[in-house]
Structure formats: structure tokens, C-alpha cells
Amino acid sequence: MGKGGMSIIDEEENMAAWLIGINTLKIQPFKLPPLGPHDVRVQMKAVGICGSDVHYLKKFECAGFVVKEPMVIGHECAGIIQQVGTEVKSLVPGDRVALEPGISCWRCNHCKGGRYNLCPDMKFFATPPVHGSLANQVVHPEDLCFKLPDNVSLEEGAMCEPLSVGVHACRRANVGPETNVLIFGAGPIGLVTMLAARAFGAPRILVVDVDDYRLSVAKSLAANETVKVSTNLQDIDDEVEQIKKAMGAEVDVTFDCAGFSKTVSTALRATSAGGKVCLVGMGHNEMTVPLTPAAAREVDVVGVFRYKNTWPQCLEFLSSGKIDVKPLITHRYGFSQKEVEEAFEMSAQGSRAIKVMFNM
Template sequence: MGKGGKACDASTQNRAAWLHGVNDLRIQPYPLPPLGPTDVRVRMKAVGICGSDVHYLKTMSCGDYKVKEPMVIGHECAGIIEEVGSEITSLVPGDRVALEPGQGCWRCDRCKEGSYNLCPDMEFFATPPIHGSLADQIVHPGNLCFKLPDNVSLEEGAMCEPLSVGVYGCRRAKVGAETTVLIIGAGPIGLVTLLAARAFGAPRIVVADVDDHRLSVAKTLGADQVVKVSFNKEDVASEVEEIKKAMRKGIDVTLDCAGFEKTVSTAFGATRNGGKVCLIGMGHCNMNVPLTPAASREVDVLGVFRYKNTWPQCIEFISSGKIDVKPLITHRFGFSQEEVVEAFETSARGGNAIKVMFNL
């Protein structure tokens, strides 16, 4: 995958959505790098908008990552193989594939032990200075392209990226048939985490959020109970009691898909003694939370950063019907300058928009 500013020598007929500045997205030529022996060239067909993409558009940063030069946006994607490198044997032109957007170095200790998502030299679509995938075509390692069964659409293939976050969070927390689950936050990641927890067999799932519409969507997608909460930190104690009543028994695992000081405090308070709190959302960097009381109750805290080895399971969940991601795709746009701008504004406004998808 091409780094920002790196010279490329392929056709300039290829186009991509380039981020130039705050609220400045432009469709411009995107020359592709040469096709390596283990690479494939993919024609993009479905690309979703993630919250991190919106952060970059609105602030030119996301967490510690800063956009310092024009960058191609987008990382939730699927497409059709156009060309394969000389050493690729598992894929052929015409194959429909979902793309995993992050490539580890495969040399460091984290990669060698299998935790490539923690690689310090990770190259990840649309994380500066790595270019993303909202383009007509891209070049990507073949081993990060996963063939889709006939009954899985390209849009569903693109949804494997956000779904992977929920699947990996459930894996980290060991969600299963005897695990009661609280999910805090009913945005796109909270909703795919709900779908994943149900697919892993969780017998009872409660979802908490501040927004009535999102809670209604969570209920439609299979939440056993929903609880409306507030932004007010003083409401934590009363809301914890309300959440516990909704669960009807102890909460084994809380998956915080928001990551704010209040939501983490709520997670610690609601989770049973000896339970687990899995931190998926990253809303606040520094927090003042009741960690010592949680530690005294032996509540385990688990961090989640992206995912690893999740695409095959996500595809199987979708193909088998255990997970239906289609209801999450609420808006669709084409790949013109006007539609790209409108799509990102739609995603940024929130409201009834859950997943905004480009059909290229």
C-alpha cells in the first residue's frame, strides 16, 4: 500500500477521495504502486464511512494520528480482483473479496506471537501516512483479501471491518452461551458488537445509550432490554441500578463502545464482582474513574485495539445467517465529488444515519 508522498508509477486514470484539509475532500487522480508478486489489484465496489474518517475530515486528526499531507480516506471496503501478483495462487481476477485494512511488519515480537494488531509499524488504510481505500482501484497484499461466498454481497463484505471490532471484543472478553452482556453505546460499533455477542451465544444482552433512536435500533437488532442514560456524571449510581434491574442478574461482561469517563465509570459500577469490562470505544484519552473499587471487586479490565484474524469468522457469521449486517446500512452514495461531500456530511450529522456506504 502506498505511503503519503511516495512515488507511484501506475496509470493516473485511477481516482480517489483525497483529504486535503478540514472539510476539504477532493476526488483526484491516484496513481497506483507497482503490483508486487504477493499483491493484488482490486476494483473497489463498496466502501463504508467510519467515525475515524469523520474525525480526520473535521479535525485532521484522530487520537495521536495527525494528517500532515494529503491522504486518501476510507478503510471499510470490498471489491473485485482485477489482477494478481505472480506468487498469488488462492485468488484470481473476478473474485469478490473483503479487505482487511491493516498490515503488520511480520518481523517484530508482537507480529511473531500473532498479535499483529499491536505491531508498532502497522500500516493501516487511512491512518497517516498510509493511504486508504476510497478509490476506483487499490493495490493490497493478497493475504489480506478474503474471498466472499456467493450469498455474501460486497456491501456485507465491507461491513466485515466494523463487525471485526465487535467480534474481537467478544473474543477478548470470552463471551459465550453463559455470559450476560451489557453494551454501552449504540452507535455503529455498539450495534455490531450487539450482533457479535448474540452470534457468540450470549443469553441476555442489555444496551445503554443516550439516544432513543439508537436504542430502538438496538431493540430491533435483538437487544433483550435497552436503558436510556444521560451525559450527566452525577447519574451514574442511579443508572447503574437501572441497568442491573434490566439485566435481572449479574452482568458478566460489559463492552464499553463509547469510551468516555462516564461510560467507563458506569461499566465498572454495573459489572458483577469478578466480571470483565472490555474497553472498545476511545472517546476520552485521560479519565478520572473509580478504578480502585473495581479492582477490589476483581473486575478485569481488557483493552481492545482494532482486531486480528477476524475476517474468516465474520464472513462465516454473515454467510450462515447468524449475523445480518444489512439493516445497519442506512444511506448509500455514488462516487462523485458532490456525493462524497454529501455522504461525509450525512455521516457527521448522525441522526438516523448508522452506516453510510459508497457504491463505486
């Protein structure tokens, strides 16, 4: 028996969704590491599919990280504490928690300086070679498991991970009550960035995308205006005019949640002198963009990578009702071989599938 009277699961019973080949996921046994003194064992209850998970499934790589051996997928997650290590003070079996998926070293200069998201030795769920959390149970450090307020569901807890990207982006760009915000991309990350910008007080938000349905979702949630664009580079001049007209004010901060040559080029052009362009999406590794004219207008280009110290803020936003992520969860699946395959297919289709969630 473990501390708290919960029996330790037989490792044969713990199953996980393994990425074993391109377009091939298989539910098979997942042996958990031993429980350290500061660790907890969590029964997974809600796990969302991220765009990076789909990238790994389709291409075996994402943003320079390459899958070289079978890997458990998934990193947006929440669950219930089953067992706690001997030194764990803040959690007990039965607690509902949201998990922050990255374990940093706490020894490097980035960690010591508080920017632990830049840790070169980060061990992040489902970023090769680290196993993820689409499993019956996982072991994780106590300090990366955040107790859910009573009025926040396990699904909302899992949504803290994508929401954290939006919160971190808004902090990086200093979004506040005087910041007019432009967002490129109305996928999951564009939409959570929009919700975060509104919660941080942005008075005016304009969302740009190529997809009518996703723009309608943005409009129904928090966008003041939306603009539909094309993927054609020749259209940038016209689209910049459309954006400026629809905004009806200076664009102080632009979040590019797509990360393509065209979106970055348009963002640099549409952002007002002295404003910021925040690069959140990672569509293209290399791109040709008009940096010199933007630099001549002192437009700052800010990079965003994951997040740091965001879970308490996300839980406060969700608990207080300042942010409602529930409308973003469009599809739900159970944890069977057939449903795992169907869920990833649905997520890969995009458009009407915004956030696909497993209920374990």
C-alpha cells in the same frame, strides 16, 4: 496486459477521495504502487464511512494519529480482483473480496506472537501517513483479501471491517453462552459488538445509549433490553440501578463502545464482581474513573485495539445467517465529488445515519 488477461489501468484514470484540509475532501488522481508478486489490484465496489474517517475530516487527527499531508480516506471496503501478481495462488481476476486494511510487518515480537494488531509498524488504510481505499482501485496483499461466499454481498463484505471489531472484542472478553452482556453505545461499533455477542451465544444483552432512535435499532436487532441514559455525571448512581434492574441478572461482561469518563465509570460500577469491562471506544484520551472499588471486586479491565484473524469468522457468521449486518447500512451514495461531501456530512450527523456506504 497483467496476469489473467486484465489490462492495467492507466494511473490517470484511478481517482480517490483525498483529505486535503479540515472539512475538505477532493476527488483527484491516485497513483497506485507497482504490483508486487504477492499483491492484487482490486476495483473497489463498496466502501463504508467509519467514525475515525469523520474524525480525520473534522479534526485532522484521531486517537493520537495526526494528518500532516494529503491522504486518501476510507478503510471499510470490498471489491473485485482486477489483476494478480505473479506469485498469487488463491485469487483470480473476477473474484469478489473483502479487504483487511492493516498490513503488519510479520517480523516484530507482536506479529510473531500472533497479536499482529499491536504491530508498531502497522500500515493501515487511511491512518496517517498511509493512504486509504475510497478509490476506484487499490493494490493490496493477497493474504489480506478474503474471497466472499456466493451469498455474501460486496456491501456485507465491506461491513466485515467494523464487524471484526465486535468479534475481536467478544473474543477478548471470552463471551459465550453463559455471558450476560452490557453494551454502552448503540452506534455502529456498539451494534456490531451486540450482533457478535449474540452470535457467540450471549443469552442476555442490554444496550445503553443517549439516543432513542439508536436504542430502537438495537432492540429491533438483538438487544433484550435497552436503557436510555444522560451525559450528566450526577446520574450515575440512578443509572447503575436502572441497568441492574433491566438486566435482571449479573452483568458478566461490559463493552464500553463510547469511551468517555462517564461511560467507563458507569461500566465499572455496573459490572458484577469478577466480571470484565472491555474498552472498545476511544472518546476520551484521559479520564477520571473509580478504578480502586472496581479492583477490589476483581473487575478486569481489558483493552481492545482493532482485531486479528477475524475475517474468516465474520464471513462464516454472515454466510450462515448468524449475523445480519444489512439493517445497519442506512444510507448509500455514489462516488462523485458532491456525493462524497454529502455522505460525510450525513455520517457526521449520527443518530439516524448508522452506516453510510459508497457504492462505487
